[in-house]
Structure formats: structure tokens, C-alpha cells
Amino acid sequence: MTDQTRDLLPEGLEDRLPQGAAITSNIEQEILQVMDGHGFDRVRPPLIEFEKSLAGRMDGVQPRRMFRFVDPTSLRTLALRSDITVQVGRIAATGLAHAPRPLRLSYAGQVTRITGDQLEPSRERLQVGAELVGADNVAAAGEMVSLAIEALEAAGASGISIDFTLPDLVDTLAASAFPLDAAQVENVRRELDSKDAGGLRDVGGDAYVPLLYATGPFDQAIEKLAAIDAGGALASRIAGLREIAQRVGNHARLTLDPSERHGFEYQSWFGFTIYADDVRGALGRGGTYRILGCDEAATGFSLYPDPLVDALAGGTSRREKLFLPLGHDRSAAAVLRKEGWRTVAALSEGDDAAALGCSHRLSGDSPVKL
Secondary structure (H helix, E strand, O other): OOOOOOOOOOOOOOOOOHHHHHHHHHHHHHHHHHHHHOOOEEOOOOOEEEHHHHHHOOOOOHHHHOEEEEOOOOOOEEEEOOOOHHHHHHHHHOOOOOOOOOEEEEEEEEEEOOOOOOOOOOOEEEEEEEEEEOOOOHHHHHHHHHHHHHHHHHHOOOOOEEEEEOOOHHHHHHHOOOOOOHHHHHHHHHHHHOOOHHHHHHOOOHHHHHHHHOOEEHHHHHHHHHHHOOOOOOHHHHHHHHHHHHHHHHHOEEEEOOOOOOOOOOOOOOEEEEEOOOOOOOOEEEEEEEEOOOOEEEEEEEEOOHHHHHHHHOOOOOOOEEEEOOOOOHHHHHHHHHOOOEEEEOOOOOOOOOOOOOOEEEEOOEEEEO
16 A cells, blocks of 8 residues: 655645756855855854754744754754854854954855744745844944845845834833833833733833834834934934935835834844845844854844745746757867756657757757757
8 A cells, every 4th residue: 555645745844846946046146145245254054063052042932943853972962953143153252253353254054943833834944144243333234234135136036125123122211211110021022012002001011102103114103213212212223223224225115113023032222124025924134133152242134035936936937958969069068058058968869858848959069949
């Protein structure tokens, strides 16, 4: 009896067939090329590390998302990475600890997690990103936002929009302008996350209710935020957001949701989410943070371009292929490959050029359209 489930993949995992794999490779290459052009050197951390090392540079729920198993050599627990950012932080704090700052690093690779969620059911995805280690000022934030936009445009994304947020908003306001005790802080964060005005009032966060309405297109939302911040507690952050927005200019649509914290639990004063037209969900997130273990300041972003692959797959024309008949001129074929042709060599007289997806046939030393 045939096992009908033998070739099924686990939930949340999928194969990339030739077209999707080609688009994925091209997107990765284009993004990395833009980063390289801006002086970001690529690093390649391993897929597996000691769980203690990875978890020690994460906070909260993140370590529980990693696959774990025992190393038969060391008998220590290993983990399959769920995020490359923490690995880059380790590299910056160890192997590149004495490199000049600011340190610009880029990376690309697959990451996995034990479970997906409703917004992102995939359990394996491509992560491509850049980290600027040793700086988390406005200039660094502006550079990283602009770099993310340029990288995605090179990869084929269009209609890019950026949503800014202030991850430490509640902590900053609670310290002076809108005082809260320690117990109230977490309650106010929770109700802001839920966008619940009534809930905010119930937990003593009346002063924070106007933040729910300081959202939307950047120019209007930043003015509302400035009006709320009459005491000036957010003055430097507001000025920083304006400066970053000015640098972005017309290269992306800008919005602001100052109290948004989903995906920004560990960022400091600035965070941003990246979207594009015709692409499902967010394409990436970034912001300022501290590298756990050494407390060094950094600014970075991570892109997850799999939804962009899906969006481009339908309309992407594949490169033309050239059929090489038996006995063809191998030197001519080599020259044509250097010029960018993809060639498919016949292995028997029965090979059919059209059936093999070829658009041209080599005749002598020249391609002839089928």
C-alpha cells in the first residue's frame, strides 16, 4: 500500500520551484548589492549555534520560537536560528569587537521558527538585513530607512510606504510629562496596543488617549503628536522624525503610529515598518536598539522578501533559453553564455527544444528564434 503522506512537507514549509527560486535569488542579490554599494560588508553566521548563546542575546518570547536539539559531540543544547540579527550582534561584540565604529554589516539567510501565526504562517523564510553598529542617532536612522527603500526598489518593489513609531514612548512620557507608577506602565502599554480608549481611561491613562489619534499620514500625525507634547518630553524625538522624513522625501509614503509596538518590543527610541503595493503584509522592520551582552548602540533593519517573491512571480518573464543541438559549437555556446544566454544542451536526437522551454536554437554560432 502506497503511503499518501510520504512526500508531504511539514505545515508552514514549502518548496520554491524554478521560477520562484530564481526570483528569490535575484531579490537577495539585488538587495545585497545595494547594501554593498553603501559600504556594508557581508557576514555569514552559521545556521546552528549553542542555544545559550542565541537565547542570551534575545529577550522575552523570542528564544521559545527556536527549534532545539542536543549536540551529540558536546552534549550541549543547540538551536536553529530564528533571527540573524542577534548573530550579527554577537559577531560585532566578539570577532569584530575592535573594528572601527560605526561598523556596517549586511547578511542574508534562511531562518526558522517552531510555529507561525495568523499574519505570517510560514515557519521558514528568507531574512536579509543590515546593521549599523556603534550609532543610533538621527543620521544613522535616516541612513537605514533610505537604504531599506533603495534595496527594496532594486529588488522590484514599488509603491513603498514606511510607518514610523516610537517604541519607548510610554516610558519617556511616564517618567515626567504623564507620570505613571510601575504597575500602570504595562497596563497603559497593553491598552495602547489594543487601541482601546476606554481601556486606557480605566487603567488611569487618560493623558495617553490623544496618542491613539496622532496617527495617519506623517505630516498631519506629527503635528498632532507635537500638540500633545506640550511639555517637550518628546521634542528631540519629534525633531528626529521630521529630519528622517525630510531625508526620505518623495521616495516613499510616510505614516506615523507613535504607540505601535508590535515587533518593536526591544527597539529603543525609533522604529519603522516597511510595506509595498501589491505585497501581502509587512516586508520588514527596523529601528534603534542595544546589542544585548555588550550594550552597544546599533541601528538596523530586517527584510523578509518572500511575499515580494510571490507578488513578482505572476508577472515576471523568465530569461530566454537557447537550445544546443547534438554536435553544436561548444566555443560559440560558451561565448553566448558569457553574454547572458542560458543554454540547454541536447542529450539525444529525441530532445525537443520547445518542450524543454527554449525560445531559440543554436545554428552555427548564432541563436535562431524557434
